[in-house]
Amino acid sequence: MSTELPVLSAKDFASDQDIRWCPGCGDYSILAQMKTVLASLGKKQEETVFISGIGCSSRFPYYMNTYGLHSIHGRAPAFATGLKSTRPELDVWVITGDGDALSIGGNHFIHLIRRNVDLNIILFNNSIYGLTKGQYSPTSKVGKVTKSTPMGSIDQPLNPLSVAIAAEASFVARSVDTNIKHLRATLQRASEHRGTSFVEVYQNCNIFNDGVWDYAKAKATKDETTVELQHGKPLIYAGGTKGIRLNGFSPETVDLDGNIAQDDLLFHDEKIESSQLAFLLSRMRHPEFPEPIGVFRAVDRPTYDSQINAQVEQAVEKKSKGDLKTLFNSGDTWTV
């Protein structure tokens, strides 16, 4: 974490553009938390770049007083890879939606993650196509009735976290648009991680998919339906009354009624090399399980941008800085 004092305030990160999201959209909160986090981390406007695809969520860069690219549908990871590989000192954020990242952009998404380019992906998951007015998305549940699926969707949804973990992610996390404190903390953790940080944010689209995450957001239910991950701590939720225990390689929920010791519970470890635990946690879905929120996995591995630049340095070291004259005259030449 940066030790400098914050020099900019959250509102210094607001651009002069009118915000064009629907009133009540979950995107507003994510925008607000992002500005706060960047300010609190002492980030500089000019060293920050937001790159998005297409979708409601992808309008995000317009609203940040930083550099920004509102690119084309699904390809933000590729633009970001080109930028970060050549300008590793910049702080790069990829903003994307469930359609943008997982439908048209699924391939770039997994390749960015496996390469571990040092940047942050924030996926606004509203389980719907917002901008095109309400078709189902790759995270929509089977049976979902939308304009394009009047008889209900028949596609098994993708689990964004599982996919990211299988794609060798070094950092994966989940948060919720309205859970302001948690969202801030999660964005901050993402920013601090070296390598590709992937954060799924449950985001409400109040126009086309209102309430899809209500279970995880509503005061009344969220304690029962989510479990906050804490490194080194057992998985306990429902105000301390319930926990998660491992049964073979499957998790199970248990009542902490005194018969079960905390030590019997599953302890979270975001730093283990192997991705089994993170994968297992990603499979805990509502309503069978409380859904984990927080950081699932945060491990260290070399970043693409540092290595591509290191190879340049090594080449210079080995062959000395390239010289056109030497290049041109290499191999067989003759004089006329």
Place this chain on the structure above:
Amino acid sequence: MSTELPVLSAKDFASDQDIRWCPGCGDYSILAQMKTVLASLGKKQEETVFISGIGCSSRFPYYMNTYGLHSIHGRAPAFATGLKSTRPELDVWVITGDGDALSIGGNHFIHLIRRNVDLNIILFNNSIYGLTKGQYSPTSKVGKVTKSTPMGSIDQPLNPLSVAIAAEASFVARSVDTNIKHLRATLQRASEHRGTSFVEVYQNCNIFNDGVWDYAKAKATKDETTVELQHGKPLIYAGGTKGIRLNGFSPETVDLDGNIAQDDLLFHDEKIESSQLAFLLSRMRHPEFPEPIGVFRAVDRPTYDSQINAQVEQAVEKKSKGDLKTLFNSGDTWTV
């Protein structure tokens, strides 16, 4: 398994085209086993369709006396989805390479798998781009020196099985080009599975990546470096001298020297609903572990093709077979 007697022989499945693979290429064996399996299952030439992308492996359809489509790079899953959704009675096979399926085609690959279209994907993994003469592929190891990576690759490879499992695969398996018996059995299991069957085959490219799978193929080492999965059986290898045990959610290798009972070992179960076990098995990589071969996962879930057709039937049932006159005259009309 089909109970009919085979009516066609393997060579009835050979087309009249000259085979254009390099002498010694691992593709030959896969071709031979495929013909044998189709014949033994009593498949009909005319009801079988092979669809491939581009790559050495993707030449496969030309050599089968069935219907075939040698399509474009990475997109075979999409063609196959269109065909199978409209012609569910056909037996459809997707033939692909590690570049075709996981580089340019990665997105179609995961979407096909999540939809669970009832067809079989055979991925010829030679960890290299064969047809374009030897660039590294998404399964090449870090540090791999190729024409495009003279200083070694810096991309973390993808694990095809992990990705497939995270994409909600209902059937995943692995086999080896030269392990004829095992390959046959695996292809047969894939064929028999209802839903998308995904089989990774370790394939040798003797021109551009010779020996990449030698550890898993060589008589001398393969017993130590691979473990054959059998449903309901413990993971035992090295001629019965070693086994795999679970330690927390991580596997570990143990010597079966008498101190360890078979019951303590990890038992394979390809049919459990949750994908944790299959994922865990997919993470066992050489040289740390023997690599599992065989069927990792084979579970039942509704197929895309059956459901898309079921919706048509339901619609007909509910609204009766579409009639143009009724359609045209629906809503407000007026007569002049």
Place this chain on the structure above:
Amino acid sequence: MSSPAELFPPTKKPAEALSGVTVRLAGDSGDGMQLLGTQLTNTSALSGNDVATFPDFPAEIRAPRGTRAGVSGFQVQFSAEEIFTPGDGVDTLICMNPAALVTNIGDLRRGGILIVNSDGFSDKDLKLAKLDVNPLDDDTVEGYRLIKVPMTTMTRDSVEPTGLSVKFADRCKNFFAMGLVFWLYGRDVEPTLRFIENKFSSKPDVAEANRLALKAGWNYGETTENFASTFSVPAAELEPGVYKNVMGNQALAWGLIAAAELSGKELFLGSYPITPASDILHELAKHKNFGVRTFQAEDEIAAVCSAIGAALGGSMAITTSSGPGIALKGEGIGLGLILELPFIIIDVQRGGPSTGLPTKTEQSDLLMVMHGRNGDSPLPVIAAQSPADCFDVAVEAWRIATKYMTPVFILSDGYIANGSEPWKIPEVESLGKIEINHPGARSPDDEPFMPYARDKNLARPWALPGTPGLMHRVGGLEKQDGTGNVSYDPDNHQHMVDTRAKKVERVAESIADVEVFGKSKGTLVLSWGGTYGACRTAVKTALEAGVEVGHVHLRWINPFPANLEKVLGQYDNVVIPELNTGQLRLLIKDKFLVNAIGLNKVKGKPFHVSEIVDKIKEVAGK
């Protein structure tokens, strides 16, 4: 409930007869202008007028209330004559707020009627519209017949008996406006009452409130002294038949369904949502009982490839998109072309380049559709000329695709897609069947099957998997004619490139010649696609003004109709109006070496008839 006639007594004021009227309704996107417009359109159509509409949505899903970006408009022309456009100048403009006023007033003709909801002009409203001064108080509204109506207040009052909250009451003000407009033009309220009843059948209080608001608007017209008279627009003399109002995307979807039925095929759509093409997907998805299968693919590439897979299997396969998505399909389309399989690619064009202006109309994808693939790769291209024409275009495209075994492009645009006009419902029996023959089974003793043997149209056989004895392999590599085997032979490649080109040229034998409207000498207006209506109207106008001008409209752009060259030769000047920088012009100049003059507009908006008339006069030297 009393009868409509009792509740909505015919006006006692004098009614001035007009041949046609253009009305534009403009308000916040939450104000229900599209609904109002649709009702006005349907009612006018039902009463026998010819109608044409042009909705204009904001780019945002829910742009901030009251802002200029949030203005939603709907224009309708209804007429006693045959019309081809939603009208140039607006005769009556209804504005619900200041943002609507300032963004639309420019299109109101001098002296036109301007009805505003005066309750919508508070300081807050003005600020939202970024206005310092109330435009009702400055010269913005000078020269128009301004009628201020406190719609919000009057609506609230009128719906009071239902006990609805103010929030819900305010939602009824579009019905108030509707009542007023209906009164002004003597429209029949019956269809709207029926609509209200159906739509709000589960919410009787809302239904009642809307009825009350409608009645209040009607009565307001009759009562207020602002209006001295009403207007009447008699029925048009349309071809006899049963009519229905259709939007372009809907007509396209129905045409596709019809084509499938006529050819005995089941329809498969592989598509990825994109504005303004998505509604074709939505519409087709509703009609699964016709054997329609819709596949929302993961992207446009998968969409076109899935369609090719379905075509391989013998379905009537379609893929739909708009510019950015079509750009992605190029490689797949090239494969479809070399496979010589029939399927349809639909490009509903929008403003470009890149993401461009997604909600605006343009004709700028023509050259991409012609050339956006590697290698020499010609394909037939047909363009729809109006919403109703989409139906016929769909059927014709499929007829050609199957007759010549080739992918066919259909071009539409945002203007056609969302616009509407009356469609004369065809007799199903009168629609010609589309004959398709698939080769039958063969035994090993038969001659070997030749997947690239050709008939007189140069079409190859459409052999379906599942047919015994026809097993064959196709792919993207060049193939030997006849056998279809991969071939690197130089002469064969030349032959195949030539054959593919010739096949597309031969399509000219199966399509209609162009017809000249107006004069056969002097100046020719040559148009394609959605500018048909504006061009036809402009040529009519110019002819009436005594200009020697003719109009030829192209449906097929590749190949051009056989007689086009001859027709072009009859004129001194050729003017090509296009909503792009001159794309058809490029093709015409190349093909016929005609020094065609461009009238080009790239503003995301359709032509005004007057723009074309002016150009005709300029070129004709009048």
Place this chain on the structure above:
Amino acid sequence: MSSPAELFPPTKKPAEALSGVTVRLAGDSGDGMQLLGTQLTNTSALSGNDVATFPDFPAEIRAPRGTRAGVSGFQVQFSAEEIFTPGDGVDTLICMNPAALVTNIGDLRRGGILIVNSDGFSDKDLKLAKLDVNPLDDDTVEGYRLIKVPMTTMTRDSVEPTGLSVKFADRCKNFFAMGLVFWLYGRDVEPTLRFIENKFSSKPDVAEANRLALKAGWNYGETTENFASTFSVPAAELEPGVYKNVMGNQALAWGLIAAAELSGKELFLGSYPITPASDILHELAKHKNFGVRTFQAEDEIAAVCSAIGAALGGSMAITTSSGPGIALKGEGIGLGLILELPFIIIDVQRGGPSTGLPTKTEQSDLLMVMHGRNGDSPLPVIAAQSPADCFDVAVEAWRIATKYMTPVFILSDGYIANGSEPWKIPEVESLGKIEINHPGARSPDDEPFMPYARDKNLARPWALPGTPGLMHRVGGLEKQDGTGNVSYDPDNHQHMVDTRAKKVERVAESIADVEVFGKSKGTLVLSWGGTYGACRTAVKTALEAGVEVGHVHLRWINPFPANLEKVLGQYDNVVIPELNTGQLRLLIKDKFLVNAIGLNKVKGKPFHVSEIVDKIKEVAGK
């Protein structure tokens, strides 16, 4: 080791002087023909000849041994005069097996020398080549000077002293053939001896075997009575300077590196492998010490998008591909265009459509490169004319891209990419610097930064992330000129579409006028890209035959050079030879309304000079 002169004594036979010779080497892909060809080329170049080469690989990685599909060819012309092509008719053809013979004999000129490895014509070999009769025994070889050499036997004998196994000994037979050819044309063996020493430094026995084989071939020529004389080709009069033989893809890569250095930029390549473009990636990847970063993307879309990302960051960004991959990049390129960022897209064309003929050459992507994007989206396009020219084209493309802030297309093709010719190594100091200015930091008190403000070239500022005070957002939606903010304003859209077009037109101010070679009246041969050499040679030939003909070669196709219209106007006829169905012709006809005549060949092969000469004569009425 004795000195070359002792081991390879100069011939005692008479030497016939020739002005130039075309030799083709053909054998199985395992026979080492490419190596042999490269040595012959380098040696000839080193001895002062002008040279040009054309390798012809099989489509397969390792096609089955001895089959026609497995034949690998290499043609080289070396000359005492300036030459522009690898030659039409072959003077001497070396064939290692029957498959090589039957697939190549057609190009040997009547009376030409045909040297065959007679040991390679066993029954098994004939069968592999699908021949019933030995072509050496029928009329296949009639009319040629057939010389049968038992190369395999003689090679085995000659390398016996090394004790190599037969398998390894047989691998030396290309060196035997080389010795014979070198003897025949009096070539210097020294460079090849040096090559052997370097290449096999770790395998001295193999090195020795190859030397022995080479010597045996040389001695065979001197000894056998088959050859009465040798030939000599004196040095050409080339411009003085230091030369190097370069292949097209290599020259392109070096040109890009040079452009980066000249502009003080680091180079980023985003690419996905594809034939015949991959070697640019391979070559650039070798030169990371120039600050070159190469990114093998997951696909072509990611490749172009990564390049745009790098351009945004201020790098010299490139993306390379061939037809199918370029088709995929259309959407991304459209974004780059509306972003007005400089980067380079390289299309090394191959046979199309679809997967087509991946290893063959063609010029059929021109229209895709011009039009393969949605919306009105013009971009500058430059085409390389020969292997060495690739270097200059790369530098010029980057100069224009940065001066006008626009993506630029470079067209190459398989013929140029794999062909080679001497390149006069430029003095590094003589290469003009490429000036690039990035706007500097601003404080909050300064005027707000305008990312779409324009200079006199209509270029916008290239503001780099990291610069304080220049924060701004760009994207694919239409933007307001100046501010760069998203704008749906109709007039602004028209203005921006016009401005983007104007900017590309203005490039004409910065590029060279076309130069006429030959006559300025009569018939004009107008060419572009890799057909330059054949066209230039053909026009020379026709001029010598007294035909009134001129040649204009286009490097820039968009925009056309400023004087092109005037030049075209001077001629009675314009002939456009193209390896496509007439794509430049379409553009020329559109632009200049000139009734240009096409000479079109789509066979996956370059033009023969004679084909163009014949056409010139036909058109010129001679």
